[in-house]
Amino acid sequence: MSSKKFLSEVWLQDSSYPGRRSPNSMDHLSLEKTVTGYAARDSSGFLSPFTYALRQTRPEDVLIRVLYCGICHTDIHQAKNHLGMSKYPMVPGHEVTGEVVEVGSDVTRFRIGDTVGAGVIIGCCRECGPCKSNIEQYCNKRIWSYNDVYTDGRPTQGGFSSLMIVDQKFVVKIPTGLAAEQAAPLLCAGLTVYSPLKHFGLMKEGLRGGIVGLGGVGHMGVKMAKAMGHHVTVISSSDKKRAEAIDHLGADVYLVSSDEASMSSAAESLDYIIDTVPVFHPLEPYLQLLKVDGQIIMMGVINQPLQFITPMIMLGRKSISGSFIGSMSEVEEMLEFCEKKGLSSTIEIVKLDQINEALQRLERNDVRYRFVVDVAGSELDA
Ligand SMILES: NC(=O)C1=CN([C@@H]2O[C@H](COP(=O)(O)OP(=O)(O)OC[C@H]3O[C@@H](n4cnc5c(N)ncnc54)[C@H](OP(=O)(O)O)[C@@H]3O)[C@@H](O)[C@H]2O)C=CC1
Ligand SMILES: O=C/C=C/c1ccc(O)c(O)c1
Ligand SMILES: [Zn+2]
Numbered sequence: 001m002s003s004k005k006f007l008s009e010v011w012l013q014d015s016s017y018p019g020r021r022s023p024n025s026m027d028h029l030s031l032e033k034t035v036t037g038y039a040a041r042d043s044s045g046f047l048s049p050f051t052y053a054l055r056q057t058r059p060e061d062v063l064i065r066v067l068y069c070g071i072c073h074t075d076i077h078q079a080k081n082h083l084g085m086s087k088y089p090m091v092p093g094h095e096v097t098g099e100v101v102e103v104g105s106d107v108t109r110f111r112i113g114d115t116v117g118a119g120v121i122i123g124c125c126r127e128c129g130p131c132k133s134n135i136e137q138y139c140n141k142r143i144w145s146y147n148d149v150y151t152d153g154r155p156t157q158g159g160f161s162s163l164m165i166v167d168q169k170f171v172v173k174i175p176t177g178l179a180a181e182q183a184a185p186l187l188c189a190g191l192t193v194y195s196p197l198k199h200f201g202l203m204k205e206g207l208r209g210g211i212v213g214l215g216g217v218g219h220m221g222v223k224m225a226k227a228m229g230h231h232v233t234v235i236s237s238s239d240k241k242r243a244e245a246i247d248h249l250g251a252d253v254y255l256v257s258s259d260e261a262s263m264s265s266a267a268e269s270l271d272y273i274i275d276t277v278p279v280f281h282p283l284e285p286y287l288q289l290l291k292v293d294g295q296i297i298m299m300g301v302i303n304q305p306l307q308f309i310t311p312m313i314m315l316g317r318k319s320i321s322g323s324f325i326g327s328m329s330e331v332e333e334m335l336e337f338c339e340k341k342g343l344s345s346t347i348e349i350v351k352l353d354q355i356n357e358a359l360q361r362l363e364r365n366d367v368r369y370r371f372v373v374d375v376a377g378s379e380l381d382a
C-alpha cells in the first residue's frame with residue numbers, strides 16, 4: 001500500500017481488537033479520538049456543541065473528515081423525538097460527504113484522500129435474508145448512523161461533527177463529476193427516490209409521475225423522474241413554489257392540493273406518486289390522481305395512522321407502498337446516474353453555528369430545497 005495505510009500501526013497496539021496485544025493492555029484508551037459535533041440534548045431539538053470520543057477503529061473502518069452534511073427532515077423527527085425513541089445527547093446528520101483521512105488494514109475500496117459519502121445506515125447483520133439479498137437497509141439489525149448503538153455498545157453519532165468512523169461496506173465513493181456539497185443530499189434524499197423508482201420498475205421513459213411535497217426528498221424526486229423521461233406533476237400545499245418547480249426543477253404540471261377543482265381535473269392521470277409529506281394528511285385526494293394499477297409510495301415518517309376508504313384503491317387496483325432509503329449498491333448506481341445525467345441537488349449552504357436557524361426554517365417549510373452544512377468550514381475542533 002503506498003498510502004499511509006493507516007491505523008494499522010495503532011491497531012497493532014489496540015488491546016480491544018482480538019488477536020492483537022494483551023487484553024489487559026490499556027493502550028487503546030490513548031488512541032481514542034475526541035471530536036466535537038452539534039448535539040441535541042432533549043426534545044426541544046436545539047443543537048449545541050458536544051465533545052465525545054469516537055469508537056475504537058477496526059480493520060474494515062474508514063475514518064472520514066466530514067466536509068458537508070445535508071439536513072434531512074428526519075433529523076428534526078429524531079432530534080425532537082417525534083418517534084418516541086430518541087436518546088440524548090444526539091448528534092444528527094446522515095447525508096455526509098467527506099475526505100478519507102485514515103483507513104484500516106483490511107480496507108480495500110478506499111484510500112486516504114478519497115472523497116466519500118455515508119448515509120442513514122452504517123451497519124447490518126450480514127446474515128439475514130435482506131442482507132444476503134443486498135437490501136441491507138431492510139435488515140432488522142440495521143445500525144443507524146446516529147441515535148443507535150454500535151456493536152461495541154457505544155452510541156452512534158452522525159455527520160454534524162468533524163469526524164466519523166464508518167465500516168467500508170457503508171462508505172461510497174463520490175464520483176469525480178459531483179461536487180461534495182451537491183452530493184451530500186443525494187445520500188439520503190436522492191437515494192430515497194431512486195430506490196423505489198428502480199425497484200418498482202418505474203425507470204421507464206414516458207411514465208407520468210407525481211411528487212407530493214416539494215422539499216429535500218421531493219425536489220430530488222422531480223429531478224430524478226425528469227431525468228428518467230417522465231412527465232412530472234408536483235402536488236404542493238401552497239402556490240409558493242409553482243414558478244421554481246416549473247422553471248428551475250423542470251416539472252410539467254403544478255397542483256395545489258387544496259384546489260379541489262384542479263385536483264379533480266387531474267384525476268386518474270398518474271402512474272405513480274411519491275409522497276414525501278412529513279405530517280399526517282389524508283390520502284384520498286392523492287389516490288384519486290392515480291390511473292388503474294397506479295401506486296402511491298409513502299416516504300414521509302408519520303407516526304399517526306393514515307386513513308382511506310377501500311374503494312379508493314379497489315376501483316382501480318391501486319396500491320399503497322412504502323420504501324426506506326436504498327441499498328449500498330443502489331447508492332453507487334444512483335450517484336453514477338446523477339453524474340451521467342448532470343443531476344445535482346439544489347442547496348443552501350450554512351455553517352454549523354447556523355444549524356438551529358436552519359432546522360427552524362426547514363420545519364416551517366422555508367428552504368429551497370436542502371440545507372447543507374459546511375462542516376469542515378465551521379469552527380469545531382481547534
Ligand atoms: N422513507 C425514507 O427512506 C425517507 C424518509 N424521509 C422522510 O420524508 C419526509 C420528508 O423529508 P424531507 O424531504 O427531508 O422534508 P422537507 O421538510 O424538506 O420536505 C417536506 C415537504 O412536505 C411538504 N409539507 C406539507 N405539509 C408540511 C408540514 N406541515 N410541514 C412540513 N412540510 C410539509 C412541503 O412541501 P410543499 O411546500 O410542496 O407542500 C415540504 O417541503 C420526512 O418525514 C422524512 O423523515 C426522508 C428521507 C428518507
Ligand atoms: O431520512 C432517512 C430516514 C428515514 C426514516 C424512515 C423510517 C423511520 O422509522 C425512521 O426513523 C427514519
Ligand atoms: Zn434522510
Ligand SMILES: [Zn+2]
Pocket residue numbers: 124125126127128129130131132139140141
Ligand atoms: Zn441483516
